[in-house]
Amino acid sequence: MVTLDMKKQVVIVGGGFAGLNAARILGNKEDIEITLIDRKNYHLFQPLLYQVAMAALGEGDIAAPLRNMLSNYRNITVFKGIVENVDIEKKIVMSDFGDIPYDYLILACGVQHHYFGNNQWEEFAPGLKTLAQAKEIRRRVMEAYERAERTKDRVERKKLLTFVIVGGGPTGVELAGSIGEMSRYTLSKFYRNIDPKLTRIFIVEAAPRILGSFAPELASKATRSLEKLGVQVWTSSMVSNVDANGVQIGKERIEAATVLWAAGVTAIEIGKTIGLETDRIGRIIVGEDLSITGHPEIFAGGDLAHFMQENGTTLPGLAPVALQQGRTIGKNILLDLKGKTRKLFRYRDKGQMATIGKNKAIVEFGSLKFDGILAWFTWLLVHIYFLTSFRHRVFVLMQWGWSYFTFSYGARLIVNKEWRFYPDPDTCESHRKKEDQE
Amino acid sequence: MVTLDMKKQVVIVGGGFAGLNAARILGNKEDIEITLIDRKNYHLFQPLLYQVAMAALGEGDIAAPLRNMLSNYRNITVFKGIVENVDIEKKIVMSDFGDIPYDYLILACGVQHHYFGNNQWEEFAPGLKTLAQAKEIRRRVMEAYERAERTKDRVERKKLLTFVIVGGGPTGVELAGSIGEMSRYTLSKFYRNIDPKLTRIFIVEAAPRILGSFAPELASKATRSLEKLGVQVWTSSMVSNVDANGVQIGKERIEAATVLWAAGVTAIEIGKTIGLETDRIGRIIVGEDLSITGHPEIFAGGDLAHFMQENGTTLPGLAPVALQQGRTIGKNILLDLKGKTRKLFRYRDKGQMATIGKNKAIVEFGSLKFDGILAWFTWLLVHIYFLTSFRHRVFVLMQWGWSYFTFSYGARLIVNKEWRFYPDPDTCESHRKKEDQE
Numbered sequence: 119m120v121t122l123d124m125k126k127q128v129v130i131v132g133g134g135f136a137g138l139n140a141a142r143i144l145g146n147k148e149d150i151e152i153t154l155i156d157r158k159n160y161h162l163f164q165p166l167l168y169q170v171a172m173a174a175l176g177e178g179d180i181a182a183p184l185r186n187m188l189s190n191y192r193n194i195t196v197f198k199g200i201v202e203n204v205d206i207e208k209k210i211v212m213s214d215f216g217d218i219p220y221d222y223l224i225l226a227c228g229v230q231h232h233y234f235g236n237n238q239w240e241e242f243a244p245g246l247k248t249l250a251q252a253k254e255i256r257r258r259v260m261e262a263y264e265r266a267e268r269t270k271d272r273v274e275r276k277k278l279l280t281f282v283i284v285g286g287g288p289t290g291v292e293l294a295g296s297i298g299e300m301s302r303y304t305l306s307k308f309y310r311n312i313d314p315k316l317t318r319i320f321i322v323e324a325a326p327r328i329l330g331s332f333a334p335e336l337a338s339k340a341t342r343s344l345e346k347l348g349v350q351v352w353t354s355s356m357v358s359n360v361d362a363n364g365v366q367i368g369k370e371r372i373e374a375a376t377v378l379w380a381a382g383v384t385a386i387e388i389g390k391t392i393g394l395e396t397d398r399i400g401r402i403i404v405g406e407d408l409s410i411t412g413h414p415e416i417f418a419g420g421d422l423a424h425f426m427q428e429n430g431t432t433l434p435g436l437a438p439v440a441l442q443q444g445r446t447i448g449k450n451i452l453l454d455l456k457g458k459t460r461k462l463f464r465y466r467d468k469g470q471m472a473t474i475g476k477n478k479a480i481v482e483f484g485s486l487k488f489d490g491i492l493a494w495f496t497w498l499l500v501h502i503y504f505l506t507s508f509r510h511r512v513f514v515l516m517q518w519g520w521s522y523f524t525f526s527y528g529a530r531l532i533v534n535k536e537w538r539f540y541p542d543p544d545t546c547e548s549h550r551k552k553e554d555q556e
Numbered sequence: 557m558v559t560l561d562m563k564k565q566v567v568i569v570g571g572g573f574a575g576l577n578a579a580r581i582l583g584n585k586e587d588i589e590i591t592l593i594d595r596k597n598y599h600l601f602q603p604l605l606y607q608v609a610m611a612a613l614g615e616g617d618i619a620a621p622l623r624n625m626l627s628n629y630r631n632i633t634v635f636k637g638i639v640e641n642v643d644i645e646k647k648i649v650m651s652d653f654g655d656i657p658y659d660y661l662i663l664a665c666g667v668q669h670h671y672f673g674n675n676q677w678e679e680f681a682p683g684l685k686t687l688a689q690a691k692e693i694r695r696r697v698m699e700a701y702e703r704a705e706r707t708k709d710r711v712e713r714k715k716l717l718t719f720v721i722v723g724g725g726p727t728g729v730e731l732a733g734s735i736g737e738m739s740r741y742t743l744s745k746f747y748r749n750i751d752p753k754l755t756r757i758f759i760v761e762a763a764p765r766i767l768g769s770f771a772p773e774l775a776s777k778a779t780r781s782l783e784k785l786g787v788q789v790w791t792s793s794m795v796s797n798v799d800a801n802g803v804q805i806g807k808e809r810i811e812a813a814t815v816l817w818a819a820g821v822t823a824i825e826i827g828k829t830i831g832l833e834t835d836r837i838g839r840i841i842v843g844e845d846l847s848i849t850g851h852p853e854i855f856a857g858g859d860l861a862h863f864m865q866e867n868g869t870t871l872p873g874l875a876p877v878a879l880q881q882g883r884t885i886g887k888n889i890l891l892d893l894k895g896k897t898r899k900l901f902r903y904r905d906k907g908q909m910a911t912i913g914k915n916k917a918i919v920e921f922g923s924l925k926f927d928g929i930l931a932w933f934t935w936l937l938v939h940i941y942f943l944t945s946f947r948h949r950v951f952v953l954m955q956w957g958w959s960y961f962t963f964s965y966g967a968r969l970i971v972n973k974e975w976r977f978y979p980d981p982d983t984c985e986s987h988r989k990k991e992d993q994e
Contacts, residue, residue: 159702160969176614183968185746195748198702215706249969264597264636268653308623310633509958516954520947530621531598531687 128451129211129220130154131201131388132227133161133184135440136420136447140224143448145191149455152194153218155211159183159198162249163505165437166514168289171252172296173260173530174521179514181249182507201227204392206413222415222451225388225402226444229421229435232384232399239360243377246289255378259297260530262375263305266312280318280374282365284357285381286328288472291340293378294321295474298347319349320372322365324356324381329480331434331470336480339489343474357381383435385422397424397432406462408447417450419443425463437504438468473497476522566889567649567658568592569639569826570665571599571622573878574858574885578662581886583629587893590632591656593649596686597621597636601943603875604952605684606727609693610734611968612959617952619687620945639665642830644851660853660889663826663840664882667859667873670822670837677798681815684727693816697735698968700813701743704750718756718812720803722795723819724766726910729778731816732759733912736785757787758810760803762794762819767918769872769908774918777927781912795819821873823860835862835870845898846885855888857881865903875942876906911935914960 128144130137133156141154163180170177185196200214204223211218231245244254259281266278281297283290301317308314321328321344328351329337341351352367359366364373385400394410395403401424402410408423410416420440425433433439442465450460469483471493479493488496498518505511566582568575571594579592601618608615623634638652642661649656669683682692697719704716719735721728739755746752759766759782766789767775779789790805797804802811823838832848833841839862840848846861848854858878863871871877880903888898907921909931917931926934936956943949 158969159698173616176616177969178611178614181969183746186968189746195705197706198699199706216708260597261636268635268637270654308621308627513951513954516951530624531596531615531619 125149125151126221126451126455127219128152128222128224129218130224130226131211132156132225132420132422133158133196134164134226134228134420135437136226136423136444137224138184138187139441139444140226140417140419140448141188141191141194141444143445144451145188145194147193147452150193150451152191153197153220154184154188154194155197155199155201155213155218156184157198157200158248159185160249161187163510164247165501165504167246167249167252168292168296170249171246171255171259171293172300173256174296175514175517177249177253179510179517180505182510187507201388202391204388206392206394206416209415220415222454223417224444224447225416225418225422226420226440227386227388227422229383229385229399229401231379232382233379234382236360239379242360242362243284243365243379245379246293247383255293256530258376263309263312263314265375267309268311275312276318277363277373278375279312279314279316280320280364280372280376282320282322282372282374282377284322284360284365284377284379286321286323286325286351286353287331287380288329288470290321290323290378290380291328291344291472291474293380294319294349295344295347295478298344298349299475302348315348317348318374319347320374321349321351322355322357322367322372323351323353326354328353329472332472332480332482333487336482336487336489340472340474340480343478343489347475383421389418389422394418407450407460408443408463409450409460414454417447419447425465427465433465436468436470439465442466471497471500563587563589564659564889564893565657566590566660566662567656568662568664569649570594570663570858570860571596571634572602572664572666572858573875574664574861574882575662576622576625577879577882578664578855578857578886579626579629579632579882581883582889583626583632585631585890588631588889590629591635591658592622592626592632593635593637593639593651593656594622595636595638597623598687599625600687601948602685603939603942605687605690606730606734608687609684609690609697609731610738611694611698612734613952613955615687615691617948617955618943620948625945639826640829642826644830644832644854647853658853660892661855662882662885663854663856663860664858664878665824665826665860667821667823667837667839669817670820671817672820674798677817680798680800681722681803681817683817684731685821693731694968696814701747701750701752703813705747706749713750714756715801715811716813717750717752717754718758718802718810718814720758720760720810720812720815722760722798722803722815722817724759724761724763724789724791725769725818726767726908728759728761728816728818729767729782729910729912731818732757732787733782733785733916736782736787737913740786753786755786756812757785758812759787759789760793760795760805760810761789761791764792766791767910770910770918770920771925774920774925774927778910778912778918781916781927785913821859827856827860832856844900845888846881846901847888847898852892855885857885863901863903871903874906874908877903880904909935909938 138161160181160183166180169175188194203212209220233239244251262278266275269275283294297319301314305314327337355367357365389396389402402418403424404418408417421435446463453460471481473479477491477494479497480489481493481496502511576599598619598621604618607613626632641650647658671677682689700716704713707713721732735757739752743752765775793805795803827834827840840856841862842856846855859873884901891898909919911917915929915932917935918927919931919934940949
């Protein structure tokens with residue numbers, strides 16, 4: 119794949135929103151050869167991942183193989199592989215299938231869950247970053263109901279019907295809202311020995327309120343919507359321990375068979391491994407053109423990048439940020455090749471939104487804030503619009519339509535224990551190598 | 557769940573075609589309480605399982621939770637659990653969640669793959685009986701292409717692009733045809749370093765011809781259709797060894813990274829465990845009313861039952877057989893309760909069919925035999941008709957329509973290694989208990 123002609127070699131690590139959109143800008147451009155490496159063979163539409171966890175969508179509805187998505191760009195080669203290190207002096211990417219020289223390098227391999235120094239909690243409280251994790255969460259939630267139906271021990275049953283979500287950001291809210299809706303409206307007629315409406319659901323958030331990135335009035339409305347679905351929101355509640363039987367919050371304790379983690383994230387360690395400048399959570403610090411100080415040929419984008427805005431705030435880990443950064447990186451490489459000055463990255467704010475349940479959502483776009491059914495439809499349209507392909511749009515819309523009118527979810531299948539303790543969302547670390555073997 | 561009133565307790569082990577249809581006959585009937593136990597929480601439409609393995613359909617398209625399907629029958633309780641033994645004198649089913657007394661017992665927990673005494677081959681050649689196995693096959697096939705794209709070793713690449721299917725029955729033919737079609741028509745534009753059209757596909761069959769249950773002229777036509785898709789059919793070829801690098805067939809050898817098993821099956825061992833009379837492959841021998849000699853309260857149906865027809869032939873393990881047997885068992889229990897004579901089971905032959913690829917299938921219905929596009933449409937209509945629910949029908953038809961006109965398959969995602977060596981299709985064995993723990 120690496121030829122000796124004078125084409126510029128661009129290596130992209132990670133096929134998320136940033137990597138994919140950089141590739142699309144550079145695709146089919148003359149004098150460039152692109153190698154995209156991802157640990158997975160697919161691009162994942164992360165914003166709808168919680169719906170796979172809740173069995174509302176299937177994995178094929180929100181993911182597509184990267185090589186299909188990029189097949190029309192003849193100058194892009196996709197490899198499923200793992201990047202172990204980078205020699206930034208010799209300009210060589212070291213992967214599990216050999217060394218790849220580069221003229222430009224784009225690092226975009228995202229974040230993973232962070233247990234604040236308590237990695238032993240992960241076993242009891244899986245996060246939601248990968249398809250495998252989504253399916254593990256689905257399995258745990260559905261298995262809890264199956265076990266509750268079987269047991270005759272009422273205390274055990276109560277524990278099985280208790281779900282704790284740690285973290286009150288959009289992911290935590292969406293997970294809790296889904297479980298609330300499912301338990302109150304969908305599951306009730308399927309069981310004989312238990313009443314799924316008795317399901318206890320908790321959001322445990324360390325901050326004084328949930329949805330900290332939203333305006334307080336919207337967060338307050340979301341809290342009320344959650345309560346109406348039976349979700350209890352515990353704020354100012356720092357989790358001090360997680361074990362197989364529940365969570366400890368200081369002196370308080372909740373006995374729960376299922377704990378889900380939607381709290382902190384940390385960057386994939388590649389920045390530190392290479393020896394680049396990183397922030398407190400391991401994100402690579404980039405300049406205004408998204409390249410790295412002293413190495414204009416190395417870019418970072420998406421959740422992995424630490425970008426300081428002019429107003430002194432750091433950009434959050436959102437899909438629109440990653441998408442726009444990927445495009446700017448691609449354009450800056452093209453500008454280089456034309457001998458022109460690079461563009462400086464400016465984030466065009468696309469607002470933020472979260473959905474709680476049927477007809478319930480919140481939307482914030484600059485000073486515009488609204489909630490309820492209008493917000494829910496906005497959420498729906500925006501997510502359908504940004505879905506990867508026409509095929510995905512059609513199938514997701516059909517499934518949602520079906521669920522909306524029948525109030526039933528998709529197939530709540532329990533297919534083995536599929537997760538096998540995979541904490542990592544993406545492509546970069548060498549310690550994953552052993553797990554990737556057949 | 558077990559009450560002390562005088563209702564008759566019916567325990568059904570297995571939620572396949574036989575168990576499900578027995579349950580439907582007995583559902584909402586007075587004076588009966590039904591407990592259905594399955595190791596999985598879903599009913600699987602087995603005839604389309606190979607399409608999940610080939611990424612043409614998602615798992616939710618061909619499976620549905622048993623408790624959803626049976627929720628309108630108020631007298632049916634569904635448990636996800638494992639039956640370990642049965643005390644046929646005391647009339648007690650022993651499960652991993654306690655003992656369950658019965659008045660009537662229906663055993664319908666199917667078959668599993670059989671490696672002719674070479675269970676060590678399973679690791680190298682997974683079978684296709686469960687959703688987890690289907691997804692493991694999908695993972696292996698797609699992973700082989702990913703590895704072929706990465707390697708620079710041409711001999712290794714050839715091995716990675718070689719697929720051997722052991723067994724030339726309908727499942728083997730359908731798998732081989734799918735790989736042929738995918739490699740020749742779908743994958744070619746997605747890779748840069750390999751030509752997927754060079755994929756070598758073999759069906760290795762011990763008998764003198766493939767599709768032994770079909771008429772010779774249809775089998776011959778299917779062979780030609782397979783050849784046109786690049787599949788080489790080796791008949792009179794007994795596999796003597798399978799290892800990580802290929803298969804040995806007497807003195808011949810094929811180097812292959814992927815070997816799939818579509819050969820023999822053996823019954824789930826429950827018959828032997830209980831001490832019932834079984835045939836050579838462990839199936840429970842049933843009389844004309846589908847009950848067991850000396851125990852009219854115990855029935856067996858579906859693939860697990862050995863039923864001898866009047867003409868001296870044993871019924872094959874087909875979905876229509878299981879479906880009809882389940883219904884007859886249900887009806888015979890109702891006849892018992894009314895004090896009437898039981899019905900004797902007679903199989904109404906629904907014919908048989910197999911599909912090889914787009915517009916290519918064979919259909920045999922009594923003396924009626926046809927192939928080509930008409931057979932393919934027949935195959936399609938019959939399978940859509942027998943799909944479990946209206947929802948399944950709509951979604952499967954849409955996906956097929958999409959694939960037909962775009963010649964693209966669904967999402968060929970590789971989601972970890974999910975299979976974890978689960979050989980067992982169903983609900984009965986105690987040695988699986990440890991794997992079912994969380």
